[in-house]
Amino acid sequence: MTPSALPALPGAPWLARVDGELRLEGHALAALGRRFGTPLFVYSRQAMRAAFDAYEQALRGRPHLVCYAMKANSNLAVLQTFARAGAGFDIVSGGELARVLAAGGDAGRVVFSGVGKSRDEMAQALQAGVRCFNVESEAELDTLNAVALGCGRVAPVSLRVNPDVDAGTHPYISTGLKGNKFGIAHGQALAAYRHAASLPGLRVVGIDCHIGSQITQLAPYLDALDRLLDLVEAVEAAGIAIGHVDVGGGLGITYTDEQPPAAGELVARVLQRLDARGHGGRELLFEPGRSLVGNAGVLLTEVRVLKPGETKNFCIVDAAMNDLVRPAMYEAWMAIEPCQLRAGESSVWDVVGPVCESGDWLGRDRSLAVQPGDLLAVLSAGAYGMAMASNYNTRPRAAEVMVDGDRVHLVREREGYSELFARERLLES
Numbered sequence: 001m002t003p004s005a006l007p008a009l010p011g012a013p014w015l016a017r018v019d020g021e022l023r024l025e026g027h028a029l030a031a032l033g034r035r036f037g038t039p040l041f042v043y044s045r046q047a048m049r050a051a052f053d054a055y056e057q058a059l060r061g062r063p064h065l066v067c068y069a070m071k072a073n074s075n076l077a078v079l080q081t082f083a084r085a086g087a088g089f090d091i092v093s094g095g096e097l098a099r100v101l102a103a104g105g106d107a108g109r110v111v112f113s114g115v116g117k118s119r120d121e122m123a124q125a126l127q128a129g130v131r132c133f134n135v136e137s138e139a140e141l142d143t144l145n146a147v148a149l150g151c152g153r154v155a156p157v158s159l160r161v162n163p164d165v166d167a168g169t170h171p172y173i174s175t176g177l178k179g180n181k182f183g184i185a186h187g188q189a190l191a192a193y194r195h196a197a198s199l200p201g202l203r204v205v206g207i208d209c210h211i212g213s214q215i216t217q218l219a220p221y222l223d224a225l226d227r228l229l230d231l232v233e234a235v236e237a238a239g240i241a242i243g244h245v246d247v248g249g250g251l252g253i254t255y256t257d258e259q260p261p262a263a264g265e266l267v268a269r270v271l272q273r274l275d276a277r278g279h280g281g282r283e284l285l286f287e288p289g290r291s292l293v294g295n296a297g298v299l300l301t302e303v304r305v306l307k308p309g310e311t312k313n314f315c316i317v318d319a320a321m322n323d324l325v326r327p328a329m330y331e332a333w334m335a336i337e338p339c340q341l342r343a344g345e346s347s348v349w350d351v352v353g354p355v356c357e358s359g360d361w362l363g364r365d366r367s368l369a370v371q372p373g374d375l376l377a378v379l380s381a382g383a384y385g386m387a388m389a390s391n392y393n394t395r396p397r398a399a400e401v402m403v404d405g406d407r408v409h410l411v412r413e414r415e416g417y418s419e420l421f422a423r424e425r426l427l428e429s
């Protein structure tokens with residue numbers, strides 16, 4: 001039982017190779033794949049809890065709320081895990097609010113983000129009593145005011161400010177630049193706060209930003225925080241109390257050789273900057289998604305066919321872009337490991353799915369010793385994996401399992417074929 005001397009796998013220490021066998025919280029992944037079938041997502045509950053605790057520990061003694069950005073992985077058992085740990089939630093739709101409530105979460109700890117909330121979603125969130133709306137435009141202020149007055153409530157609002165800082169990440173997941181659709185321009189924020197304060201259906205409770213995802217540096221956070229605090233000072237000087245400061249989410253994880261700051265380090269630096277600027281007592285919110293769940297999950301898949309070729313060798317597996325779209329959509333690199341090491345020569349393979357698209361790949365140019373029937377694990381698949389899965393090619397979505405110490409829970413059954421077209425109708429003639 002000697003753990004391998006190779007560099008730690010992303011997801012360590014919960015994910016480890018022992019005697020050639022890949023294990024998550026001590027559970028052999030190959031055995032889980034055989035038992036529940038593939039493709040299969042497997043999550044470590046302890047890894048999720050530890051990731052959350054890293055934020056909590058660093059924030060101890062400070063007024064704060066860590067809101068899990070649940071779009072990263074919205075399985076009910078995942079939400080339940082964070083709700084029990086004391087998390088709030090960052091939601092972006094009415095559907096996500098329904099999930100929080102179904103998982104036993106508290107609406108009073110929910111912040112509602114998103115550039116295009118519908119009136120129905122606003123009313124639903126007001127009825128549920130969310131902690132605040134992260135408002136993304138001046139037009140949304142007016143709509144929310146009208147909806148709130150219509151239901152006889154006052155909507156708590158924070159303005160999502162676009163600080164115009166470059167998070168240094170993939171263009172699809174950079175959100176804090178002038179050219180992005182998100183947030184209210186820094187230069188218009190003071191006027192927007194004045195407008196919000198003048199509307200009877202709204203109550204200003206905070207300020208927020210979210211500058212991007214998979215961020216691996218501290219500087220963009222501190223720049224954004226400075227920009228927010230400049231505004232807090234200007235808005236409060238105009239007689240409008242701000243309340244909390246929400247610095248968003250976006251902290252990166254290790255997929256390959258990235259070395260993002262640890263959550264504790266990010267929090268410590270943010271607190272240091274708050275203190276230095278005389279805002280130490282102010283309530284601080286974070287909205288982490290990926291950094292709470294990404295390294296806590298893997299996607300298991302079985303090798304179906306090996307197809308060596310003249311210029312490329314293809315390793316065709318039973319998981320595809322519909323199960324895990326990150327490689328196809330963001331050209332994301334995700335580690336792929338055999339669940340059980342086998343003796344023999346490695347070859348270089350493109351690991352691809354069975355979907356009818358050349359963009360359907362999980363990893364390119366991977367050196368692997370594999371045979372048909374072997375199980376592979378795509379690592380760091382706990383975030384933006386199942387949450388972005390689709391039924392493209394009429395493929396049932398994968399099952400999900402959560403391990404927790406010596407327990408194994410099936411937290412989502414595999415879909416069946418009939419469910420895939422249950423809502424469709426044949427023509428009558």
Ligand SMILES: *Cc1c(COP(=O)(O)O)cnc(C)c1O
Pocket residue numbers: 069071072090092113114210212213214248249250251287288289290291
């Ligand atoms: C997606 C999102 C997050 C979380 O981003 P991660 O990169 O997963 O941490 C936080 N806040 C808002 C508003 C988001 O849209």
